[in-house]
Amino acid sequence: MSAHTEAEFKTFMSQLSETNATLSSWTDFTKVKTNVVSIEIKLNTLNYLLGKENLRAAVTELWNNDKRVFDVLQILIACRKRDKKKVINADAEFVLLESYLATIDGVMEFIEGTGLAKIFKDKNVKNLVDYVFGVEVGLDSNARKNRSGDAMEGTVELIIKGSGLKYRKEVYSSEWPSITEALGTDKKRFDFVIEAKNKTYLAEVNFYSSGGSKLNETARSFTELAPKINAVDGFEFLWVTDGKGWESAKNKLQEAYYTIPSVYNLSTLRRFLDGLK
Numbered sequence: 001m002s003a004h005t006e007a008e009f010k011t012f013m014s015q016l017s018e019t020n021a022t023l024s025s026w027t028d029f030t031k032v033k034t035n036v037v038s039i040e041i042k043l044n045t046l047n048y049l050l051g052k053e054n055l056r057a058a059v060t061e062l063w064n065n066d067k068r069v070f071d072v073l074q075i076l077i078a079c080r081k082r083d084k085k086k087v088i089n090a091d092a093e094f095v096l097l098e099s100y101l102a103t104i105d106g107v108m109e110f111i112e113g114t115g116l117a118k119i120f121k122d123k124n125v126k127n128l129v130d131y132v133f134g135v136e137v138g139l140d141s142n143a144r145k146n147r148s149g150d151a152m153e154g155t156v157e158l159i160i161k162g163s164g165l166k167y168r169k170e171v172y173s174s175e176w177p178s179i180t181e182a183l184g185t186d187k188k189r190f191d192f193v194i195e196a197k198n199k200t201y202l203a204e205v206n207f208y209s210s211g212g213s214k215l216n217e218t219a220r221s222f223t224e225l226a227p228k229i230n231a232v233d234g235f236e237f238l239w240v241t242d243g244k245g246w247e248s249a250k251n252k253l254q255e256a257y258y259t260i261p262s263v264y265n266l267s268t269l270r271r272f273l274d275g276l277k
Contacts, residue, residue: 003261009254015267017242020151020207032136036129042069043128051123056108063104070101077114078135152207153191155266156240163273166195179235182228194238196276202229203238211248219252226260238262240269
């Protein structure tokens with residue numbers, strides 16, 4: 001028997017929020033500043049290249065003084081060294097981007113091939129520290145998905161607090177032998193554990209503002225997880241999810257919605273929790 005009706009699913013989909021972003025979640029300026037400060041001395045040294053017509057001579061001078069300053073060149077094209085990105089070189093070989101920074105010739109090939117040489121010569125950039133600050137702000141957009149999840153957990157926590165129910169955060173399944181047995185080799189950390197009169201709800205929380213393979217995997221995983229937990233007396237799996245990203249994974253969400261009795265979004269969670277009191 002289906003846990004929900006088609007009409008209920010249509011209502012659920014119509015309630016999905018477009019965003020859960022706040023102004024504070026947009027850019028982590030503390031992290032941006034920390035990243036810039038960590039390489040500021042090298043960036044200031046590389047400022048020597050700005051406006052130089054004979055870049056090879058200037059690069060050679062810096063190299064002979066301290067070749068380590070070129071370690072930060074990759075960030076000028078919005079690529080972190082730790083990412084270990086590869087490119088195709090002039091010999092049609094796959095090489096690590098950072099391999100260009102091992103020699104003066106390599107540095108020159110990097111600067112000229114990426115277009116930085118013209119930027120340097122024309123002084124389109126006045127200060128590389130300020131320039132990289134902007135680059136870091138742009139790269140920080142990749143972390144917004146994680147902050148979106150944190151924001152969702154924060155919102156859900158406020159709703160739980162408002163219900164007056166007892167709860168805990170980030171609790172491992174190993175705390176309950178019966179749940180451990182039900183999950184077998186799987187080990188799970190639940191975002192919230194909510195204590196109601198007759199049941200303990202083990203909750204997972206997420207928000208998806210955009211689509212992707214992650215949504216399908218999440219829906220599939222929880223479709224398998226919920227029946228295992230719900231089969232244990234006194235426990236129930238609770239999934240709180242929201243976001244327009246689900247529109248691109250509607251079929252998988254629908255399968256999960258028909259399998260999992262307790263699936264709620266931000267519009268319906270408060271009413272559900274109030275009913276548990």
